[in-house]
Amino acid sequence: MPSESEVHLLDHERTYHVFNMLVRWSMVLLGTTILVLTLWFATPAGFLGAAVAGLVAFGLGYWFVIRHEAHQPLDLWVVGR
Numbered sequence: 001m002p003s004e005s006e007v008h009l010l011d012h013e014r015t016y017h018v019f020n021m022l023v024r025w026s027m028v029l030l031g032t033t034i035l036v037l038t039l040w041f042a043t044p045a046g047f048l049g050a051a052v053a054g055l056v057a058f059g060l061g062y063w064f065v066i067r068h069e070a071h072q073p074l075d076l077w078v079v080g081r
Helices: 004-042 046-070
Strands: none
């Protein structure tokens, strides 16, 4: 049975993980939104070009920013963490 300090540490780790994921999703969505709106309204790319570039940017953002963190175990005592 884990001690009280270990339980608090695990709760803190879970809270930090949720906050970290929220920040990562916010970065990817905000960056994609800025890219799409800039291409749509400030360049001759138009809506279709902006949508395609936005999908590519979102996919790359998900692959490099979000996917890595999603596979980290929350339990501090798991071997290989």
